[in-house]
Amino acid sequence: MRTAAGGPEVLRLAERPVPGPGPGEVRVRVHVSGLNPTDWRSRRRALPPGMSEQVPHQDGAGVIDTVGPQVDPARVGQRVWIWEAAWERPWGTAQQYTLVPDRQAVPLPDHAAFALGAALGIPALTAHRALTVHDGGPARLAPGTLHGATVLVAGGAGAVGNAAVQLARWAGARVVTTVSGPAKAALARAAGAHGVFDYRAQDAVAEVLAFAPEGVDIVVEVAPGANAALDLAVTAPGAVVASYSAGEDERLSVPVLSSLPKNLRWQSVFVYTVPPAAKQQALTDVAAAVDAGALRVGEAAGLPLHRYPLEHVADAHTALEQGVIGKVLLDIP
Known part of the structure; x- marks a missing residue:
């Protein structure tokens, strides 16, 4: 205490x-x-x-x-x-x-x-919200609900990133993640990411677009300030960048003119104040994923x-x- x-x-x-x-x-x-x-x-x-x-x-x-x-x-x-x-x-x-x-x-x-x-708890419910908050996407996660979607998880070796990779895979998405070194890359692959790129050693924009030429539909973002340019470059029209974390002094400079043609949404996710109905759906879906061994x-x-x-x-x-x-x-x- x-x-x-x-x-x-x-x-x-x-x-x-x-x-x-x-x-x-x-x-x-x-x-x-x-x-x-x-x-x-x-x-x-x-x-x-x-x-x-x-x-x-x-x-x-x-x-x-x-x-x-x-x-x-x-x-x-x-x-x-x-x-x-x-x-x-x-x-x-x-x-x-x-x-x-x-x-x-x-x-x-x-x-x-x-x-x-x-x-x-916090990681899985945060990941669920990030994966279900975009326009036109499912409000729930279950096998097949993200079929045809491509998800970029920034920081796939973190707790929220790991949950996002596993939940997105369970829901049928193609999942790509960015990491900061070989050890983290191995963890992201173990979580189930289809594509894993080390942004310190590779051109992350080029690699993500090679994986998803039409762009990604959902970005689960751990560092929106640092990754804004990358996110803008790789997102598809109508995509969402759902950010759940930031450094204490981090600032997000949103490139408005570049975001407009894509109808790009920059979405904050703070799990404690997620709307009650969305929180209840997350609990139901996460419990189902656990029961399924996902x-x-x-x-x-x-x-x-x-x-x-x-x-x-x-x-x-x-x-x-x-x-x-x-x-x-x-x-x-």
Whole structure:
């Protein structure tokens, strides 16, 4: 937990009574907690209004051990994955027991490891929104819904990029990704990208257009400021550039006159405030992809796992903040 803003050193272990769920809530015995860049960024900011302390981390996986009023008692004992646990709430997943609203604990099939469940949440829901926000495209993902579409994933070795590659492949798209070195290229290929280009060693524009001469329909963009010129050069008419991340000081200069003939959309994606109906569709589709075995984690799936015990949460935050490649997880005792 933390009681102040700052670096990883503000995180500390504390013993507290096991909480009881309120109306519409479930209590989850957390097995694995997943870290995202928003976790260390929010740690550096002041606590939300009205909170004197907060347990970090939005994502996790575990087992429902009790439910509050207005929740089906049959959910007790259900394996679940959790999303947005700490969004404007004090109960994150970096603890043995956490409370979340009923809908924020999604059933996790028996064949899916808790590590996979803890890696879904923010990355998978962000990727889903980026893949479904364009004009004329599907509002949902399922096998065949992106058939005939070409998707460019910038940074295919990242957590969101990995989820975007796997979801786009599951939905039938042709997927190309850009990376910054051979090791990341191997991970993007393992995720399932059809084409992988190292923008430091290759002419990314030429390579993407050779792969997709008519241009790409969707760009899942991790660095819109740095990649605006590339995105403009490779997009097809009516395409969307859906950006979900940026550096703290990054600025996006949109080439308006060049964008106009393509009817190009520059779209922001902030998963926490995605419209409720779109969020619910994402939950349904991601759960279906997990059930189908279409979302995987681990190095063989292009997303290496870096696991830390709960007492080393500060080390986990440091690794993530320093840019470790893969997914950082906490194992909860």
